[in-house]
Each structure stands twice: as structure tokens, then as C-alpha cells.
Amino acid sequence: MKKTHIAFIVLIAVAIGAIIATFTNAGTYATFPAAETQPGKTFTVIGQLNLEAEMDFNARQNLFRFVAQDKDGNERTVYYNQPKPQDFERAEEITMKGFATDTAFIASEILMKCPSKYNDQNQVADVTE
Amino acid sequence: MEYIGEALLPGELGRIAVTASFTFALLSSIAFFVMTLKKDQNPASLKAWDKLGTWTFTGHMVSVLAIIAILFYLIFNHRFEYDYVWKHSSLDLPLRYIFSCFWEGQEGSFLLWMFWNAVLGMILLFTAGKWKAPAMLTFGLVQAFLASMILGVYVFDLKVGSSPFVLIRELPENIGAAWTFWPDYLTRLPAFADGNGLNPLLQNYWMTIHPPTLFLGFASTLVPFAFAIGGLVNKDFKGWVAPALPWTFFSVMILGTGILMGGAWAYEALSFGGFWAWDPVENSSLVPWLTLVGGAHLMLIQKNRGGTLHSSFFFIILTFLLVLYSTFLTRSGVLGDSSVHSFVDLGLNQQLRFYLLFFVFGAFGLLLWRYRSIPKKNHEDSLSSREFWMFVGALVLLVSSFQIIFSTSMPVLNLLVGPEGYLPLLENKLAAPDDPIDHYNGFQIPFAIIIAFLMAFTQFLVYRGNSMSKHKNDIFITIGISLVAAILISLNSSFPHVYFLLLFASIYLILGNLVYWIRVAKGNLNIAGSSVAHVGFGMILLGSLISNYKKQVISKNDTYIAKDFPQNENLLIEEGDTVQMGNYHVVWTGERKEGNHRIYDMDYLRKTEAGFQLDFTLSPSILATDNAGNNPEPSTRHYLHKDVYTHLTYADLRTEEEKAQGFTNEATVEVGQGDTIIYDKQFVIMDSILVEGDLTKQPHEMDYIVLGAKINVVRMDGTRYTAMPKYVIQNNTLNQIDDEIEELGLKFHFDSINQETGKFAFKISKREADEPPFVVIKAIIFPWINVLWMGSIVMIIGTVLAIFQRIRANNRTPSTTTKE
Numbered sequence: 001m002k003k004t005h006i007a008f009i010v011l012i013a014v015a016i017g018a019i020i021a022t023f024t025n026a027g028t029y030a031t032f033p034a035a036e037t038q039p040g041k042t043f044t045v046i047g048q049l050n051l052e053a054e055m056d057f058n059a060r061q062n063l064f065r066f067v068a069q070d071k072d073g074n075e076r077t078v079y080y081n082q083p084k085p086q087d088f089e090r091a092e093e094i095t096m097k098g099f100a101t102d103t104a105f106i107a108s109e110i111l112m113k114c115p116s117k118y119n120d121q122n123q124v125a126d127v128t129e
Numbered sequence: 130m131e132y133i134g135e136a137l138l139p140g141e142l143g144r145i146a147v148t149a150s151f152t153f154a155l156l157s158s159i160a161f162f163v164m165t166l167k168k169d170q171n172p173a174s175l176k177a178w179d180k181l182g183t184w185t186f187t188g189h190m191v192s193v194l195a196i197i198a199i200l201f202y203l204i205f206n207h208r209f210e211y212d213y214v215w216k217h218s219s220l221d222l223p224l225r226y227i228f229s230c231f232w233e234g235q236e237g238s239f240l241l242w243m244f245w246n247a248v249l250g251m252i253l254l255f256t257a258g259k260w261k262a263p264a265m266l267t268f269g270l271v272q273a274f275l276a277s278m279i280l281g282v283y284v285f286d287l288k289v290g291s292s293p294f295v296l297i298r299e300l301p302e303n304i305g306a307a308w309t310f311w312p313d314y315l316t317r318l319p320a321f322a323d324g325n326g327l328n329p330l331l332q333n334y335w336m337t338i339h340p341p342t343l344f345l346g347f348a349s350t351l352v353p354f355a356f357a358i359g360g361l362v363n364k365d366f367k368g369w370v371a372p373a374l375p376w377t378f379f380s381v382m383i384l385g386t387g388i389l390m391g392g393a394w395a396y397e398a399l400s401f402g403g404f405w406a407w408d409p410v411e412n413s414s415l416v417p418w419l420t421l422v423g424g425a426h427l428m429l430i431q432k433n434r435g436g437t438l439h440s441s442f443f444f445i446i447l448t449f450l451l452v453l454y455s456t457f458l459t460r461s462g463v464l465g466d467s468s469v470h471s472f473v474d475l476g477l478n479q480q481l482r483f484y485l486l487f488f489v490f491g492a493f494g495l496l497l498w499r500y501r502s503i504p505k506k507n508h509e510d511s512l513s514s515r516e517f518w519m520f521v522g523a524l525v526l527l528v529s530s531f532q533i534i535f536s537t538s539m540p541v542l543n544l545l546v547g548p549e550g551y552l553p554l555l556e557n558k559l560a561a562p563d564d565p566i567d568h569y570n571g572f573q574i575p576f577a578i579i580i581a582f583l584m585a586f587t588q589f590l591v592y593r594g595n596s597m598s599k600h601k602n603d604i605f606i607t608i609g610i611s612l613v614a615a616i617l618i619s620l621n622s623s624f625p626h627v628y629f630l631l632l633f634a635s636i637y638l639i640l641g642n643l644v645y646w647i648r649v650a651k652g653n654l655n656i657a658g659s660s661v662a663h664v665g666f667g668m669i670l671l672g673s674l675i676s677n678y679k680k681q682v683i684s685k686n687d688t689y690i691a692k693d694f695p696q697n698e699n700l701l702i703e704e705g706d707t708v709q710m711g712n713y714h715v716v717w718t719g720e721r722k723e724g725n726h727r728i729y730d731m732d733y734l735r736k737t738e739a740g741f742q743l744d745f746t747l748s749p750s751i752l753a754t755d756n757a758g759n760n761p762e763p764s765t766r767h768y769l770h771k772d773v774y775t776h777l778t779y780a781d782l783r784t785e786e787e788k789a790q791g792f793t794n795e796a797t798v799e800v801g802q803g804d805t806i807i808y809d810k811q812f813v814i815m816d817s818i819l820v821e822g823d824l825t826k827q828p829h830e831m832d833y834i835v836l837g838a839k840i841n842v843v844r845m846d847g848t849r850y851t852a853m854p855k856y857v858i859q860n861n862t863l864n865q866i867d868d869e870i871e872e873l874g875l876k877f878h879f880d881s882i883n884q885e886t887g888k889f890a891f892k893i894s895k896r897e898a899d900e901p902p903f904v905v906i907k908a909i910i911f912p913w914i915n916v917l918w919m920g921s922i923v924m925i926i927g928t929v930l931a932i933f934q935r936i937r938a939n940n941r942t943p944s945t946t947t948k949e
Contacts, residue, residue, distance in 0.1 A: 002509065003517065011524050018532035018572060025568045026539065027560030044560040054796045054808055059779065059903060062686050062697045081697055083779030083905045086751075086759045097563065 027097065032074045035100040045070050045096045045105065049088070057084040068094060068105075077104040085112060134315040135210050135296070136203075143199040143294040144281075150192035150243070151276035157185035158269025164262040165363050182265060183254055189272060190247045196279075197231075197240060200293055204230055209321050212300060213237070213293040219326035229331045232340050235460055235477075236279050236293035241341060243275045245348035253352070260372050263359025264352070271351055274484050278477065288476050297321075329725075329752040329760045335394035343391065343414060346384030347452050350417060352376040353424070354449035354492075357442055361495045366438055366503045370431050375935040377425040377445070382928035384418045389921045400761050400776045402909050403677065404917070407569040409464050412537040413455030419530040421448040423523035430516045434592045436506030437520065444523065446492045451534065453488055457481045463540045508593075515590040522583040529576040536568065574627050577670055581634035584663050585641030589649065600649065607644050611637035622679060631674050638667035658934045662927025668920025676772075676914035683711035684908040699778045703903045707734070710908055713773075714741060717904060726750045726762075727782070729904055731775060733766070747775045749906065753782060772911040779905035792876055792894035801888045808893050811873065812843040815889065819853075834858050838879055838889060842870060854879040854891065869896075 030043040045068075049055075053067035053075075064080045066088075078096060085091075091112035098107035160182035164175055200213070204227060209215045217237070218230040232238045250268040257264050281292025298309045308314045315321050330336075353373045360369035391411060396404035405411060424444030430437045458464055461478045510517035539559045546554040562568040585607070589600040615633035618624070624632050646652060646660035686697035702708050702717045709715075714734040721728050728750040734741040747764040754760075763776035798806055800815040807813070815838065822834035836856040843849050854877040855866040869876045874896030881890045 003512065004510070004520065007521055007524055011528050014528050015531050018528070018535060021532075021568070021572070022536045022539070023559070025536075025562040025564075027563050029558050029560050042563045052797050052799070054794055056794055056809075057779070059701050059905060062699050062701065062905065083699055086761065086779075086782075097560075 031070045031072050032076045032100065032105060033072075035105065039100050039102070042097065042099050042108075045098075047071060047094060047096065049091055049094055050075060051089065055084075055088075059083075068096065076100075078107050079104050080107045080110055082110075085110060088112065130310070130312055132298075132315070133313045136206070136208050139199050139203055139208070140211065140294040140296065143196055143203075144292065146192045146195040146199065147276060147279055147281075147292065147294075150189050150196065151273055151280060153185045153189035153192060154269045154272035154276055156269070157182045157189060158266050158273060160185060161262040161266040161269060162362075165266055165359065168262075168363060179262065182262065182269075186247075186250055186254060186265065186269065189269075190251055193240070193243055193247045196293075197244060200231065200237065200240070201227075203294075207324070209324050210296050210298070210315055211293075212295045212297045215297060215321075215324045217325070217327060219324040221323075222327055225334075225337060226327055226332055229336050229340075230327050232344075233327060233331055234293070236291055238340065238344065239275055239278045240293070241344045242348055243272060245341075245345045246272055246275065246351055249348055249352055253355075257372065260356060260359060260369065263363045263365075263369075264355040266362070267355035267358045268351065274487075278480065278484075287479070289480060291477060326754065329754050330398065332752070333394065333398040333762075335390060335397060339387065339390040339394050342383060343387030346380065346387040346414075346418075347456075349376065349380035349383050350421060350449050350452050353380065353421075353428075353445045357445045358492060358495065361442070361499050364499070364502065366499075367431070367435075370428050370438075370441065371939055373445075374425070374428050374432060375932050375939065377421065377428060378928055378932045378935060381418070381421055381425055382925055382932065384414070384421065385928070386921075386925055388414050388418060393918070396914075397765070398762060400763050400778075402763075402774065402776070402907065403680075404914075405673070407533075407565050409537045410459050412533050413451075413458050416530040416534045416537075417448045417451040417455065419526045419533075420444050420451060423526035423530075424448055426519050427523050430519055430592075434514075434516045436508060436510075436516070438503050439500070439505075440520070440523065442496055442503070444527070446496060450485075450489055450492065451530075453485050454534075457485050458537070458541070463544065511593070513590060514594065515587055515592050518583055518587040518590065522580060522587065525576055525579050525583070529573060529580075532572045532576075533569065536562070574631055578627065578630050578634045581631070581638040581667065581670060584666065585634075585638045588642060588645040588660065588663070603644055603648055604641075607641045608637060611640050614640075624674075624678065628674065628678055631670065635667045635670040635674065639664050639671065642667065654930070655937070656934060658927055658929075658931030660927070661930055662924050665920045665922070665924025665927050668916050668923060670920075672914060672917025672920055676911040676917060679912050681711065681910045681912070682907070683713070683910055684906055699905045699907050701903050701905050702731075703901045705901070711910065713744065715906075715908075718746075720902075723750075725754060726752055727780070729777060729780065731764075731906070733773070745773075747773070749775050749777045751777060751780055751782065767915075769915060770913055772914050773908065774911060775906055775908045777904055778907050781902060781904075793897045795892055795894040797880065797890060797892050799883060799886070799888045799890045801886070809875070809895055810845060811875070813893065814841040814843065815891075816841050816851075818889070832860055836879070836882075838877075838891070840877055840891075842873065842875065844873075852877045856882070 027042065027044045030045055032045060032047075035041075035043040035045060047068045047070040050067040050069050055064075055066040057064045062081055062083065064082065064084045066078055066080075067075055068078050069075050078098075080096075080098075093113040095111040095113070096105065096107040097109040097111075098105055100106075160178050164178040164182060167175065167178070203211050203214050204218050207214065207218070207220055213234055213236060217233045218227070222230065230237075232241045246268065250265065250272070253264055253268070254261060276290075278290045279292055280290035281295060282289050297303060298306075298314070303309060308318055311317055353376055356369040356373035356376070360366055388411070391414070392404035395401065395406070395408075395411075421444075424441060424447075427437045427441040427444055431441050461481050510520070539561065543555075543558050544550050546552050547558050548555060549558075586604055589604050611633055614636050615624075615629065618632060619629055642660040642663040646657055650656050650660065682698045684698060684700035686700050700708060700710065702715065704717055704719060707714050707716045712735065714736065716732045716734065718730045718732055721730070728748045731747045731749070733744045733747065735744045745766045747766055749764040750762050752760045752762060759782060761777045761780075763774055765775070766773040794809065796808060798808075798813075800806060802815055802817060805812055805814045817839045819837040819839060820834070821837065834857075837853045838856075840852045840854070841849060842852065850870045850873060852868040852870050852875070854868045856879040857864040857866060865879050867876055867878045876894050876896070878892040878894075879889070880892050882888075883890060
């Protein structure tokens with residue numbers, strides 16, 4: 001066997017390893033109840049902020065608390081021990097990465113999808129009404 | 130109908146220029162294609178084709194310049210009737226950012242790309258010699274595709290391209306709107322007085338130089354690709370390598386610079402605290418660079434020793450296709466919310482996909498078709514030959530880029546094999562890895578270690594030969610010194626496991642190449658290119674390792690919340706108060722405004738024997754805009770051996786009036802009679818509605834009615850309170866009287882009555898505690914990050930030297946005499 005063939009075999013083995021790692025390391029999208037079936041395991045929940053519920057940022061504890069609704073409409077209190085993200089109220093959609101406990105969802109990372117900064121044509125259309 | 134105040138002529142001219150650029154590009158591609166195929170026919174007819182191709186491509190260049198000039202004219206003159214101008218610029222924008230407006234949108238960035246391709250194409254027209262036609266046929270084709278992306282026409286209901294010259298009133302969503310029938314709509318509608326403005330993230334000096342550099346990098350990958358395709362078309366499988374080689378190194382240099390500038394921008398202006406975050410958009414520009422570096426080295430082997438033609442073709446073609454793929458990822462909207470800088474889908478998804486597939490099948494199809502004709506290697510590489518280990522290095526780069534691009538393509542995998550994809554193999558959609566940094570580093574750190582070792586000792590080997598013995602001492606001594614240095618550093622501050630290996634490998638990489646340059650190359654600057662570039666790369670690795678692995682968050686918050694909560698890395702600081710962060714004592718001295726920036730000055734003090742002394746002041750700020758939200762901008766103090774980085778993670782941005790109202794945590798609730806809700810650890814019960822007024826009258830005759838909501842509040846300890854907010858209608862005017870429970874600091878506002886559900890809406894808010902103003906900051910010390918930046922500059926210099934080295938080599942030996 002040629003030396004380059006050995007190199008190729010190693011290459012393919014590592015590439016397969018990379019594919020497997022991508023699938024095993026991938027996060028899981030879930031709803032709140034699904035996350036609650038495995039408390040403590042990390043899930044990614046996509047949902048919306050409940051603007052009607054109380055939102056509280058305790059700066060001294062650096063703890064932010066709000067109520068979110070997942071895509072099926074299940075509501076949970078979410079704790080996030082980071083400062084409240086800027087313009088949080090404007091978020092159309094929030095992606096919360098974290099784990100469930102008996103009482104609340106503990107988020108370690110929050111991504112917000114804000115109304116498009118680029119495509120705000122409605123601003124022009126609105127003035128006609 | 131005539132509209133007043135519109136400038137229609139520039140738009141018309143712009144559209145004509147776009148169409149012309151498309152047509153010219155296509156014609157030049159056809160002309161050069163015919164010329165390549167007929168290369169053996171009579172010179173007279175060849176000359177005619179040559180002339181046609183050259184003139185049409187020149188025409189294309191002129192059209193591209195015209196499009197750019199017109200778009201600038203519109204932006205400079207604030208012609209807000211044009212959608213592109215309205216969306217991406219505004220009256221108050223400083224002049225230096227006008228260029229950034231130009232490429233903020235997709236159309237403009239396509240234009241920027243086209244511009245660089247056209248410039249490179251023009252250079253090739255004059256310098257490529259006999260490779261002119263075979264290389265330029267690809268240029269014309271690529272340019273035609275790019276021009277089609279900004280055509281903005283409909284072919285059988287299919288949108289082809291998105292034009293930067295569309296008027297707002299011509300947008301599909303505005304067709305038929307009432308205001309489009311007003312001749313004076315431009316002056317009548319306040320919305321047209323000013324544009325939407327530039328995204329604040331782009332209002333940074335890096336953003337005026339990073340995109341043009343990166344796009345020149347993308348454009349430059351077309352040159353080696355065009356040479357490779359030309360070689361496949363005209364069956365000159367070896368001849369393309371030598372003339373393409375300087376261009377390949379040029380591309381390595383520019384694309385590398387563009388990527389590093391992106392890192393510098395992220396470090397300086399974005400607030401994720403670092404220069405690299407394995408963000409999908411960063412990844413998709415890094416991956417073609419890795420394969421390009423691999424390809425460049427394979428071409429070097431081919432030129433010096435031969436035998437790597439197949440892999441050179443593969444790497445160079447793959448690089449260009451990865452550039453297209455990265456364009457597809459960032460512009461089709463596939464990445465959606467997984468990245469900070471992806472574009473919005475303009476409805477060009479289909480076209481981008483077609484563009485990508487066309488080149489994937491076209492280029493790889495051509496390679497497969499010609500595969501058997503490409504001369505094979507007729508020798509076996511010796512284990513101690515330079516070419517064998519360079520080849521292994523290229524394979525490591527390939528698998529490294531594969532790992533990155535495969536993981537980055539998760540959204541694409543979801544589209545293909547996800548539960549809602551074309552071939553539903555997966556049960557669940559894939560989400561980003563729980564810890565993306567670990568996921569990528571787990572593979573990329575070992576790859577970096579291998580690459581670093583290869584880069585260090587392969588220099589000492591020679592092509593084809595076995596001369597290991599000659600430099601044996603140098604190799605072992607540098608390894609020894611590097612190992613000692615790595616151990617000394619890690620005794621001082623620990624680097625466990627792989628981090629130690631990377632530390633060792635990168636020191637060895639730097640040292641090995643220095644020693645090679647001094648001992649073997651005798652310090653000759655003419656052949657220093659590879660050594661210098663490799664030293665630079667070693668410094669980048671070393672700088673990234675130390676600044677990232679040893680970064681120290683000094684803004685730790687020790688408040689204990691629960692055992693599952695990670696230790697917090699943000700610190701609250703009150704105005705005028707002093708908090709300790711690492712070796713510093715930090716005072717927030719106050720807030721000031723500069724334009725749209727709110728600046729928060731932080732004094733960093735050091736304790737000395739004479740008391741506290743001011744070391745330096747940092748001014749992190751928040752850029753507040755109406756239409757793009759609030760964006761924090763970090764502030765960094767640079768030292769030679771470390772950076773102190775500070776950014777605001779929270780600041781109270783309310784105006785003075787809003788603060789004076791003193792109520793916070795407002796919640797809107799809709800309740801029926803008897804409903805109970807929980808607000809701020811208290812039960813709030815909607816007890817009953819009391820009605821006051823002359824109820825004998827008919828509703829429409831009533832001139833006075835008061836609805837009072839009796840609300841009971843029960844605390845956890847059982848104490849009860851009552852509030853009565855009122856909803857008063859008198860003489861057809863509405864008046865709401867709020868009520869407050871002083872002891873609890875709760876305020877109730879009777880907001881509205883929902884006629885359909887019969888429920889009542891209230892706003893509840895809580896009195897703010899009397900607190901001094903505060904902000905929350907995050908501060909990080911990055912040790913030795915300057916090694917990374919200096920390494921970047923050294924690598925760029927080294928690559929420039931390599932380019933000249935290759936050009937000189939080509940001038941010495943005619944490009945046809947490539948060794949087998």
C-alpha cells in the first residue's frame with residue numbers, strides 16, 4: 001500500500017469522526033414540557049416573550065426573570081443570570097438555551113430575533129394610514 | 130402621471146448600465162471560449178475573437194464603474210425615493226461612512242465583488258499572455274452571473290436579481306398604495322425626508338476597510354480557479370500552475386487579511402468579548418482560505434517536483450466553490466438567526482442555488498471528464514521528502530475545513546435531511562451545539578498542533594531527497610529549546626494537555642522557521658517568504674492560545690444564586706462608587722452624550738503606597754438609534770503585553786422624565802371579575818366593578834359614568850390591601866384615575882374594557898426603590914493579544930515576499946518548462 005493511501009484512510013476516518021461529532025454535539029430544539037422530561041439537560045427552546053407578565057431584572061443579583069411562551073403556547077418563568085439584553089421587549093422571537101427545573105427554565109444563553117433592521121418598509125407604508 | 134421632485138434619469142441609466150455589464154460579460158465569455166477551443170486555427174480569426182473578447186470585457190468594466198458612480202451619486206444626493214438609498218443611508222451620516230452604506234445591502238456588496246473581479250480581469254487581459262483566453266472565459270461567466278444578481282427583472286414571474294435602482298413606490302408591496310397616486314408624495318410624506326440610516330454596527334472604521342478587503346479576497350480566488358478551468362478546457366494540464374501561483378499567494382494574502390480584519394472588528398466593536406467566536410459567517414470565509422492555503426502548497430509541490438496535479442485542481446476548484454457556498458449561506462437567509470451578520474433573504478434564494486449548483490457541477494464535471502487525461506504521478510514520495518509532508522499538511526487543512534463547514538452547515542442539513550426537509554432522515558431539527566467553542570476547538574486544536582509541527586520541520590526537508598541528516602542537529606536543537614520554553618511558560622501559568630502541545634508546537638513553529646531562515650537560507654530576504662509567513666502564522670496561533678486560554682474576566686460577581694447557576698461575569702457599579710476588579714479599583718464617574726453615543730467613563734485606579742492613583746480611563750458607550758436599537762461599544766486599553774477590555778452589559782437608557790415617574794416593571798393584564806393573578810409576589814384579585822352614574826338613562830344619552838374596579842391585594846403573609854382605579858367617561862371624553870397602594874408601592878391603571886370577552890385590562894406597576902444610578906459592566910484582560918496582531922502583520926509581509934518570489938521565478942524560467 002502506498003503511503004498516500006494510508007494518509008487518505010486516516011483522512012476519511014477523521015472526516016467521519018467530524019460528521020458523527022456534529023450530530024452528537026448538536027443541540028436539541030424542544031418545547032418547555034419536552035425539556036421538563038429531562039431536567040438538567042440542555043435544550044434550545046424557541047418562543048416568545050409574554051409582554052403581559054411581569055419582567056424583572058435584579059441588577060444586584062444580576063438575575064433577569066421573565067415569562068416566555070414556547071411555540072405550542074406553554075408558558076414558563078425563565079431565569080437568566082445575565083444582564084437584561086438591550087431592547088429585549090422588541091424581540092419578535094427569543095431562542096433560549098438552557099435547562100428545565102421543577103419551577104422554572106434556567107437559560108444560559110438568549111438570542112433575540114428583532115424586527116428586521118434592513119427591511120422596515122412598513123415605516124413608509126404606515127404613514128398613509 | 131408626473132411625480133414632483135423625483136430624479137428618474139440616474140435610475141434609468143443605472144439599469145441600462147447593469148444590463149450592459151451583464152451582456153458584455155456574457156459576450157466576452159463566449160468570445161474567449163471560442164478562442165480557447167479554436168486555439169489551433171488561423172491567427173486572423175483568432176485575433177478577431179481576441180479583439181471581441183477584450184473589448185467586451187473592457188465594456189463590462191466601464192459599465193460596472195458606471196453603476197457604482199450612479200449609486201454613489203444617488204447616495205450623496207440623498208435621493209430617498211430610491212429604496213436602496215432610503216434603506217441604507219440618512220442625512221446625518223458622516224461622510225466617512227458613506228462607503229459603508231454602499232455595501233451594507235446585498236445589491237451593493239454584489240457590486241463590490243463584481244468591481245474587484247472586473248479589476249482583476251482587466252489586469253489579466255494585459256498580463257496573462259497565452260493564458261488570457263482560457264482564464265477570461267471563466268471571468269466573463271462569473272461576472273454575468275453576478276450582474277444577473279442585480280438585474281432586477283422578472284422572467285416568467287421568476288425574479289432575477291434585485292436592482293439597487295428600484296424606487297420605493299415601485300416595490301411590489303407598495304404597488305397600488307394610496308400615496309403612490311400623489312404627485313407630490315415626496316414632500317407630503319415625512320417618511321421620505323430622511324433615510325433609514327446605516328446599521329450602527331457598521332459605523333466603525335474597521336467596517337470601511339474590512340468588507341472591501343474581504344471581497345477582494347473572495348474575488349481573487351477566481352484567478353487561480355479561472356487558470357485551473359482554462360487548463361482543463363485547453364488540456365494544458367501543467368502549464369497553468371506557474372502563472373497562477375503568484376495569484377494564489379496574492380489571494381492567500383488578501384483573503385487572510387480580510388478575515389483577520391473581521392476578527393479585529395469583532396474584537397473592537399462587537400461585544401462578544403474576543404476576536405473569534407466560530408460564528409457561521411466567520412467560518413464560511415475561513416474555510417475557503419484553508420483550502421486555498423492547501424492548494425497553494427500543492428501547486429508549489431507540482432512546480433518543484435510534480436505529481437500533485439489532480440489534488441491542485443481539486444483544491445483550487447473547491448476553494449472557489451466554497452466561496453460561492455459561503456455566499457449562499459450568508460445571503461440566502463438560511464443561517465437566519467444563527468449569526469450576527471447574515472443578510473435578509475431578498476427572494477434570490479433560487480437564483481443563488483442555481484448559481485452554486487451550476488459551478489459545482491460545471492467545474493467538478495469538467496474535472497471528472499478530464500480526470501484520466503491529467504498526467505499521473507510516476508514516483509513514490511520518500512518519507513523524508515518535503516513534498517510528502519507538504520501533501521499531508523494539505524490533507525490536514527482539507528479535513529480541518531471539512532469539519533468547520535460541515536458543522537456550520539447545520540441549517541442546510543436541516544433543510545436537506547431534517548424532519549421537514551427533502552429527505553426526512555432526522556427525527557429532530559439540529560440546533561447549534563450546546564457549546565460551539567468546545568465543539569470546534571475539540572477538532573481544530575489538534576489540527577493546529579499537527580499543522581504547526583509540519584510547518585516547522587518540513588522546511589528543513591528538501592524536495593525528492595533525503596537530506597534529513599544534514600539539518601538533523603538544527604531540527605533537534607530547535608525542538609529541545611521550544612520544549613524547554615513551553616515548559617517554562619506553563620510552569621509559570623498552567624497549560625494542561627492539548628493546550629501544552631499547542632503551546633509547544635507554536636513556539637517550535639516560530640523558532641524552527643527562524644532557525645531555518647538564518648541557518649539554511651542564510652538570511653536571504655529573497656527566499657524569506659515562506660519562513661516569514663510561517664513565523665507569522667505561529668505567532669497567530671501562540672497569540673490566540675494565550676489571549677484566549679489565559680483570558681481573565683475581572684468583573685466577577687460573587688453573588689450566590691443557586692448551585693446550578695454559572696458564576697456571573699458581570700459586575701454592577703454605582704455612579705461614584707468604587708469596585709475592585711482584579712488589580713484595579715474602578716470608579717464610574719458619570720455619563721455624557723456625544724451625538725447618538727452615550728458614553729460611560731470608567732476610571733481605572735491602582736493602589737500604590739501614596740494611595741489610589743489613576744491608571745487610565747475607559748469609555749465604553751452605547752450607540753442609541755431609533756430604528757436599529759441600542760448597540761453597546763466596548764472600550765479597550767492596549768498595553769504591549771495585555772489589553773484591558775470593558776463593555777457595558779446593562780445601562781438604564783430611560784430619559785430623565787421617564788426616570789422621574791419612578792414606576793417600573795409595568796405589566797398589562799386582562800382579567801374578569803373574580804380572577805386572581807400574581808404580581809411581584811402578591812396576589813392581585815379583581816374583586817368587583819362598581820358603577821356610578823345616572824343608570825336610568827339610555828347608554829347614548831348618558832353624559833357621565835364612572836367604573837371603579839375594586840382590586841384586592843393579598844400579601845404572602847396574609848395582609849390585605851385594596852385599591853380602586855377608575856375609568857371615567859364624561860362628555861364623551863375618557864379619563865382614567867390611577868390608584869396607588871402606598872405601603873406596597875403598587876400602582877393600578879384602569880386601561881380599557883374588552884367588549885368581546887367582557888374582561889378588563891389593567892396596567893400594574895411598582896414604585897421604583899430610591900437607588901443611585903448604576904450600570905453593569907463586563908471587563909476582561911486579554912494577555913499577549915498583541916502577539917496575535919503582530920503575527921498577522923508578519924504573516925501578511927511573508928506572503929507578500931512569497932508573491933514576489935514566485936513572480937521572479939516565473940520571469941526567470943518561461944512558464945512552459947514546468948518540471949514533471
